[in-house]
Amino acid sequence: MAKNPSEPRVSALGRVGAWVATPQLRVRLGIRAVLVFAVLLFIYYVSTAPRFFSVTNATNLGARTAPDIILAVGQTMVIIQAGIDLSVGAVLAFSGSLASVAYCYWGLPVWPAMLLGLAAGALLGFINGLIITKGRIPDFIATLGMMVTARGVALILTGGLPVPSHLTAITLKAYLPQEIIWLGSGDILGFPTGALIALLIVAAGWVILMHTGFGRALFAVGGNREAARVSGINVDRTKIMTYTLMGLLAALAGLVLVGRMNSANALMGDGTELQSIAAVVIGGTNLFGGEGGVIGSLLGALIMGILRNVLNLHNMQDFAQRVVMGLLIIGVVLFDQLRRRYGA
Amino acid sequence: MSSSLILRAEAIDKSYPGVHALDHVDFDLYEGEVHALLGENGAGKSTFMKILSGSLPKDSGRIFLRGQEVDIVGPYHARELGIGMVYQELSVIPGLSVAENIFLGRLPKRKPLGTVDWSEAMSQAKRILDDLGVDVDPRERVGNLSMGEQQLTEIAKALSMKAQILLLDEPSSALSDEERERLFSIMRGLQERGVAIIYVSHRLVEVPQIGQRVTVLRDGAKVGTLPVDQADEATLIRMMVGRELREKFPKDEIQRGKEILRIQGLTVRGVLNNLNLNLYEGEILGIFGVLGAGRTDFARALFGVDPIDSGEVFLNGRKINISCPSDAIELGLGYLTEDRKDGLILRLTIPANITLASLKRISRLGFLNQGEERATAEKYVKELDIHTPKLDQKVEFLSGGNQQKVALAKWLCSRAKVLIFDEPTRGIDVGAKIEVFRLMNDLAKQGVGIIMLSSELPEVLAMADRILVMAGGSFTAEYARGQASQEDLMRDAVVK
Incomplete structure (x- = not known):
């Protein structure tokens, strides 16, 4: 069993490493080049967009992206604990519609009406959590079901008509109150209220994730559910709380959106569930849980919002914009994957 | 031994960070032989099997098949060389039929569209199973079979790839007595056809029932190879555990409380x-x-x-x-x-x-x-x-x-x-x-x-x-x- 001293002991891994070293470097450089190109392109389009750097546009941009940012914060928490919520758009529509219907048709005072909307959103989120944990149904399926159901309930509630509307059998008691309109279209010292609320939610989300036991539990559950359980974390309760919070935030986003449009309807927020997921993923949160944060999601939502805004200013038609947004999502995540794989 | 040498491994060495998993292990296997491989947990049995089946690269050492040196680069390569492995954890797909599992990825095709030729697949599977003496319907979902039958499906899969060397990693651990008997009789049948088998087990009593020779590993090194008639249970246990306590165990005497x-x-x-x-x-x-x-x-x-x-x-x-x-x-x-x-x-x-x-x-x-x-x-x-x-x-x-x-x-x-x-x-x-x-x-x-x-x-x-x-x-x-x-x-x- 004598070892041959002249034979160099190169491990197989070492040989593989040597073999890919050069191409890997090439890929790494390539990734950086494309990234720089993309950023330059983005800057070019932003800087050449007519009226991008105007106060009106900035205000408009802030107000428009506010609901997206609020949803993205909730979705970040859901995704960090290794879940996903497809129902946020529908919950947004239902809650916004409910609050509006309660005020305009049922004659509820403004604050109870808004609280009713928020509570309804939280309740739907709570139900999501309950179905997922106690019913042991995958997050995707449970929230998909909720997405369809909540949208249906919202349609029943509004009769498929905008709120407020004169076409309903019920007599209209009031138009939307100033308080709700202020949420979406008002301002505080010149800053759009919605945007300020969104930033407040981002800050709250950051505090929850980084400075509370609940936030820590989210990372633990998403990083390794079994290990979290063995470490004494109540996984079910953590999940239910997360989805409840998500529902509450969806309802808040709904109120802001109603305020901006000065009208509610059961079909609003269609597609925002996927947009919020895209913002979270673009922001660098791991779609399989355990890693991420709300600051990234804020940036993700802003990038998408700015891009949409810039394309609008460039007069690109909506159909083509969809193509660009889709490619953006794939592109960003693809870059992230390549970057991780090749360490660029 | 009259039959010819089919596999020889020379000074196989493998290290993981902090662990010398295999320390220059020599091993040989003859045509038609069942060679038992024993050792405690962590002795290196599974590492050795994985190297032979191509799922782990060795650090150094040489492997000869029928006298010719081979460099096994991966599981597919091992299969081409006629080495079939049945893992400790089953790798069958429960939702598919027996025949589909046997021919996974290699189902017979019908021209011109390349659709699966089911009747051919079923009859080929039936032939392989009959050869093994296994009474299982090739159409049956594998999930409906007993553990033993699933194991046999895996063996059939290995044999369908014309394996001449079969590596069985603790195949009996999940089997009932009856199923184990059946596995042994099938192994004997394979032996008669010249298939060589390396058999890893924790059950010492099985060794004389089925094996011709037994090799014991301990801490990654080979302790020895014996013909089974010299390998009684006491000898094997001594070989498996008889290490000196080189590692230090700093145990203090502590008065126990309530x-x-x-x-x-x-x-x-x-x-x-x-x-x-x-x-x-x-x-x-x-x-x-x-x-x-x-x-x-x-x-x-x-x-x-x-x-x-x-x-x-x-x-x-x-x-x-x-x-x-x-x-x-x-x-x-x-x-x-x-x-x-x-x-x-x-x-x-x-x-x-x-x-x-x-x-x-x-x-x-x-x-x-x-x-x-x-x-x-x-x-x-x-x-x-x-x-x-x-x-x-x-x-x-x-x-x-x-x-x-x-x-x-x-x-x-x-x-x-x-x-x-x-x-x-x-x-x-x-x-x-x-x-x-x-x-x-x-x-x-x-x-x-x-x-x-x-x-x-x-x-x-x-x-x-x-x-x-x-x-x-x-x-x-x-x-x-x-x-x-x-x-x-x-x-x-x-x-x-």
């Missing part, structure tokens, strides 16, 4: 049978058992991870009810899992992992006191000598030994008074092992009661004040410190 934990009649139907034990302050209670004895099931049941069917647990004489791990933690229990990755959140930092079981204590109104968290973590990093470039390091970037220390720190932080260590030294190097043993001593001195579940004979013998032997979900023997030999424990641990 009873801290008592378990009466703990039962999980079909898994754990009426387990009774008591544990005293400052005591290290060793529970020895081989793979599948139910050690981990016991730990999980006690800690509330899995539900129990019956049984009572008393802590300091008071009856307690543990229905989930957080109950257990609240009561002062801690559980170091067998696989560190089941107990750690790898993507979180050292402080986050250490305080994970004590979140309530370091929080005020739900807000983490991060100053206290860091200070706590810093204290344990120092006390346990956790090597890390920075305190906020993610645990996934630590070595195995340091990860184990973080896992232990978590339970120190939660102030556990009863600690369950499941294979505390699995996969960590000798230096870290000694440190873990020292920590066990220190804890015992502070009055912590320790249950140490292990399949490593030397460490149980050296570290435990008392040893329970576990087999088939029951405790089969109890020894006081110094009363048992390695052979005793092995005998009691082998399922009769």
